[in-house]
Amino acid sequence: MNADLHTHTYLCKHADGSAEDYVRAAVARGFSMIGCTDHAPMPDDYDARHRMSFEQFHSVYKPAVLELREKFKDVIDVKFGVEGDFFPGTEDWVRDFHAANDFDYVIGSVHYLGEWGFDNPVFVHKYDEANIDEIYERYFDHIRRSAESGLFDIIGHCDLVKKFGHRPTRNMDEIVRETMKAVKASGIVVEINTSGLRKPVAEMYPGESILKIAHELGIPLTLGSDAHTPEDVGRDFDKARALIERYGRGMVSVFTRRQRTEVRIV
Ligand SMILES: [Zn+2]
Ligand SMILES: [Zn+2]
Numbered sequence: 075m076n077a078d079l080h081t082h083t084y085l086c087k088h089a090d091g092s093a094e095d096y097v098r099a100a101v102a103r104g105f106s107m108i109g110c111t112d113h114a115p116m117p118d119d120y121d122a123r124h125r126m127s128f129e130q131f132h133s134v135y136k137p138a139v140l141e142l143r144e145k146f147k148d149v150i151d152v153k154f155g156v157e158g159d160f161f162p163g164t165e166d167w168v169r170d171f172h173a174a175n176d177f178d179y180v181i182g183s184v185h186y187l188g189e190w191g192f193d194n195p196v197f198v199h200k201y202d203e204a205n206i207d208e209i210y211e212r213y214f215d216h217i218r219r220s221a222e223s224g225l226f227d228i229i230g231h232c233d234l235v236k237k238f239g240h241r242p243t244r245n246m247d248e249i250v251r252e253t254m255k256a257v258k259a260s261g262i263v264v265e266i267n268t269s270g271l272r273k274p275v276a277e278m279y280p281g282e283s284i285l286k287i288a289h290e291l292g293i294p295l296t297l298g299s300d301a302h303t304p305e306d307v308g309r310d311f312d313k314a315r316a317l318i319e320r321y322g323r324g325m326v327s328v329f330t331r332r333q334r335t336e337v338r339i340v
Contacts, residue, residue: 077107080298096340160220179329231279269300
């Protein structure tokens with residue numbers, strides 16, 4: 075099985091291509107599963123510039139993905155998902171949103187610390203105005219809370235805070251271990267996300283030191299390209315597969331209507 079569980083569409087306003095373009099790219103690469111996981115809407119149109127609206131979710135995204143799931147069912151397993159944001163204060167809205175839609179799975183990502191979109195190149199200067207260690211601590215605190223929220227199936231790119239290459243000055247292993255213990259207790263899985271290789275940090279999310287800790291704790295893994303263009307579907311999966319062999323017994327988690335199963339990745 076070859077599966078890419080993290081892809082986007084033009085609806086988020088910072089990606090190219092329709093869901094069908096991504097599905098066709100996955101088919102062309104010989105994949106047997108693709109997850110459509112564009113950025114989910116948020117309450118009160120929060121961060122509307124980087125995601126589809128609630129209206130678009132219902133009128134465009136959801137019908138398109140469900141139609142593709144049916145249309146391609148003999149060719150490739152298309153999963154209906156979204157990438158949600160963990161943003162304190164929105165939990166009730168997000169819980170209702172998930173309950174109202176029959177998702178195969180939901181990726182939970184932290185893209186905001188307060189009002190700061192820390193992975194947005196426009197605001198990268200803010201790293202220079204703050205203590206990097208404290209940014210990392212806050213970030214992992216949010217990851218822990220996102221796991222404990224019970225809203226998500228997968229922790230997306232769980233060390234995204236390193237995106238632009240800012241590194242903490244002290245060892246974060248203890249904080250990471252406490253975070254991963256919460257992930258383990260919540261029963262959700264950690265994503266190996268190859269998009270970091272295409273970013274200034276030029277490294278997979280998460281790095282191997284985190285994967286080692288996740289492995290020690292027996293946390294299952296999954297795999298996604300985070301493609302924002304169809305050409306990136308399955309990008310660098312040869313490298314990711316080596317990590318899945320080493321830290322996940324060669325198995326990845328996949329989801330159907332929020333039920334997890336494991337498949338061998340080849
Ligand atoms: Zn995005
Ligand atoms: Zn994504």
